[in-house]
Amino acid sequence: MIAKRVQAIAPSETMKISSRAKELQREGKSVISLSQGEPDFKTPLHICDAAVQAIRDGHHGYTMNTGNPELREIICDKLKEENGLEYTPDQIILSNGAKQSIGFSLLATIDPGDEVIIPAPYWVSYPEMVKLAEGKPVIVSTAFDNGFKMTADQLRDAITPRTRMLILCSPSNPTGSCYTLEELKALAEVLLEHPGILVLSDEIYEYIVFEDKHVSIAQAAPVLMDRILVINGFSKGFAMTGWRLGYLAGPASIVKAVAKIQSQETSGPSSISQKAGEAAYLSPRDAVTEMVAAFRKRRDYLVDALNRIDGVKCFNPGGAFYAFPDISTYLNSETPSGDRIRNSTDLCLFLLEERGLAAVPGDAFGEPAGIRLSYAASMEHLKEAVKRLSEGLAALKKE
Numbered sequence: 001m002i003a004k005r006v007q008a009i010a011p012s013e014t015m016k017i018s019s020r021a022k023e024l025q026r027e028g029k030s031v032i033s034l035s036q037g038e039p040d041f042k043t044p045l046h047i048c049d050a051a052v053q054a055i056r057d058g059h060h061g062y063t064m065n066t067g068n069p070e071l072r073e074i075i076c077d078k079l080k081e082e083n084g085l086e087y088t089p090d091q092i093i094l095s096n097g098a099k100q101s102i103g104f105s106l107l108a109t110i111d112p113g114d115e116v117i118i119p120a121p122y123w124v125s126y127p128e129m130v131k132l133a134e135g136k137p138v139i140v141s142t143a144f145d146n147g148f149k150m151t152a153d154q155l156r157d158a159i160t161p162r163t164r165m166l167i168l169c170s171p172s173n174p175t176g177s178c179y180t181l182e183e184l185k186a187l188a189e190v191l192l193e194h195p196g197i198l199v200l201s202d203e204i205y206e207y208i209v210f211e212d213k214h215v216s217i218a219q220a221a222p223v224l225m226d227r228i229l230v231i232n233g234f235s236k237g238f239a240m241t242g243w244r245l246g247y248l249a250g251p252a253s254i255v256k257a258v259a260k261i262q263s264q265e266t267s268g269p270s271s272i273s274q275k276a277g278e279a280a281y282l283s284p285r286d287a288v289t290e291m292v293a294a295f296r297k298r299r300d301y302l303v304d305a306l307n308r309i310d311g312v313k314c315f316n317p318g319g320a321f322y323a324f325p326d327i328s329t330y331l332n333s334e335t336p337s338g339d340r341i342r343n344s345t346d347l348c349l350f351l352l353e354e355r356g357l358a359a360v361p362g363d364a365f366g367e368p369a370g371i372r373l374s375y376a377a378s379m380e381h382l383k384e385a386v387k388r389l390s391e392g393l394a395a396l397k398k399e
């Protein structure tokens, strides 16, 4: 017997496509995967060295449930220096990744039936985590022409007396969009009219930006500081996905509530990873800069190539490592074997099975008109992927 709360949630669509791609690869088929959600770089060596040293130095035991005070202190310094935000160590809780911090934050703040506004396209886990917390996801569709960013008017229209939280993700997974200071200020003005609403600001892609420096809504609206939950971590910016290290910075009362859940569910994150995290924040960022430069080059290539494909349009994402082209002109088309492409999932399955290209359907992110292509892949793979995509689309008979 499986509990109702599990029956109500969907498995991660992104993982579904990657597993199918791996299955085909195991069968010996050539598959180019642009479905991955992690950098194709290794963790910088000096961070690995710090972890090895931590093992040698005997950092083998449990740490504090909220994480090592040293690292929380370093995170406060980082937030002050890089983001202009004032936090004290009791306002920081480390976790086994941003994902855990988001999940526990929702469990700590959402009561059954509370509404959580999620702009779409959204990261796949938000609505499912809200449902696990017995809240109600309220999905707000955003426009391609606005770079898939929610406007102040859209936010105002979505608010009801039951609204408890807004989830923002900038730079965004899956679109790569980044909110500007002005756009965040406009959203904050609406929130000021509604004192009961919290903001969960997922900033995990903070360092992977190509034009402007990342801005947090906490910077845009310091008056909202007592209801903003900043989520961040080490996975993307330092290529440390497997180390499982993230954190929440927020009001002390909410951090305390999250700590209560964490103390019963997982305890603090790995002692070794925390030492690695210290090295990541304290050392020069050359490796990060190099990685971002590589992502920028690939983005420039991919977005240009996508816009050259008949019927495809893609805006230039300002951050993360995803392109989210609009492929809606191919919906309702017919495959060479006579099957109908009813939605972006059908399209991605066709591309995977027939052309050996793995992409994630926009359906998984609440935006059926798009597909997500990750450019955490080599230039060579990107070029082959573009070839497979354009040939695959050209084989479809439009209505």
Ligand SMILES: Cc1ncc(COP(=O)(O)O)c(C=O)c1O
Residues within 6 Å of the ligand: 037, 096, 097, 098, 099, 100, 123, 169, 172, 173, 202, 204, 232, 233, 234, 235, 241, 245, 246
């Ligand atoms: C938007 C977003 N938030 C959070 C996470 C999870 O990050 P972590 O590896 O720190 O759990 C991801 C990872 O894919 C993500 O894309």
